[in-house]
Amino acid sequence: MPTVSSAEKALLGRYSPRGNANFRTQFMGEDRHKVARTGEASGPAPIAYLVEQAPHTELRAHFHVADQFQIFVTGSGRIGAHKAGVGFGHFVGPYSGYGPIVGGDEGVGYLTLRNAWDGGAQFLPEEVQQMRAKAGKRRELMFNAPPAQALPAGESTFASLLQEQADGLAAWTCSLGPDATVTGPDPAVGGGQFWIVMDGKLADGEQGLLQRLSLAFVAPDEPAYTPKAGPQGLQLLVLQFPRFVAAAAA
CATH class of the missing domain: 2.60.120.10 (Jelly Rolls)
Structure with missing residues (x-):
C-alpha cells in the first residue's frame, strides 16, 4: 500500500540543520543530516523533505546522484535564471548541474523529492570533474502547476x-x-x-x-x-x- 505522510505531523519536526534562518522538515525517508549511510540503493524508496530558505539566501549551483523533483510551495525566488513561485516544478537527473536557488523578498520553500538515497549536494565548480566523469546527457525539465x-x-x-x-x-x-x-x-x-x-x-x-x-x-x-x-x-x-x-x- 502507498506510504502516506501527514504534513501536520511532519512539520512538528521542523528544524534548522545549521542553526540559522533556513529550515528543513523531513516528510519521508532518512534525513542525511541525522543518518550516516553508504552504498547503493537497491530499489525505489521515497525521500521527501521541505526546505525553507530565508529571504535573499542562496543555495549554490550543484548536482545530485539521484533523480529529483523539486516543487515550490511557499514564497518565491529563482532557480538558475528561472523565476520560481508556488506551483513551479523542476526535475533534474543524476549528475546534472543546476541552480543556484535564491530566495526572494519573502523567502522560498520547496519540497525536494527523490526515489533513492542521495548523500547531499555536490557543489560546483568544486566537483565539476566528478560530474563530467559520471554524467550522461544533462537532463533538466520544468513545468508549472x-x-x-x-x-x-x-x-x-x-x-x-x-x-x-x-x-x-x-x-x-x-x-x-x-x-x-x-x-x-x-x-x-x-x-x-x-x-x-x-x-x-x-x-x-x-x-x-x-x-x-x-x-x-x-x-x-x-x-x-x-x-x-x-x-x-x-x-x-x-x-x-x-x-x-x-x-x-x-
Whole structure:
C-alpha cells in the first residue's frame, strides 16, 4: 500500500540543520543530516523533505546522484535564471548541474523529492570533474502547476504537465470535487510516484483528512493509487520518476 505522510505531523519536526534562518522538515525517508549511510540503493524508496530558505539566501549551483523533483510551495525566488513561485516544478537527473536557488523578498520553500538515497549536494565548480566523469546527457525539465480548480461533488479531472517520456518520467495535475475519487496512472510504468496535496484535503483511510503538502508515495510494484477528496475538494500534483536504475543512485 502507498506510504502516506501527514504534513501536520511532519512539520512538528521542523528544524534548522545549521542553526540559522533556513529550515528543513523531513516528510519521508532518512534525513542525511541525522543518518550516516553508504552504498547503493537497491530499489525505489521515497525521500521527501521541505526546505525553507530565508529571504535573499542562496543555495549554490550543484548536482545530485539521484533523480529529483523539486516543487515550490511557499514564497518565491529563482532557480538558475528561472523565476520560481508556488506551483513551479523542476526535475533534474543524476549528475546534472543546476541552480543556484535564491530566495526572494519573502523567502522560498520547496519540497525536494527523490526515489533513492542521495548523500547531499555536490557543489560546483568544486566537483565539476566528478560530474563530467559520471554524467550522461544533462537532463533538466520544468513545468508549472495551475491554480486549484473547483469541481462539483464527485467529479474529477486529470491533466498532463510533463508529457510521459520513454523511461516513464511524467507529471500531472489532478482536481477532485468534494468526496470524489480517481484512479491514477499505472505505477509500473515508472520508478515510483509522489502525490502531493496542493489544495484542499486528502481523505486517508488511516490518518483522516490530510492538509496541504501531505504526501503519498506509490512504488512501481503497487496498484494504481485511488485518492479520495475531502468535503471541500482536492488538488493534487502527481510526479512520476523515470524507471529506477541502481547505478544512478550509487
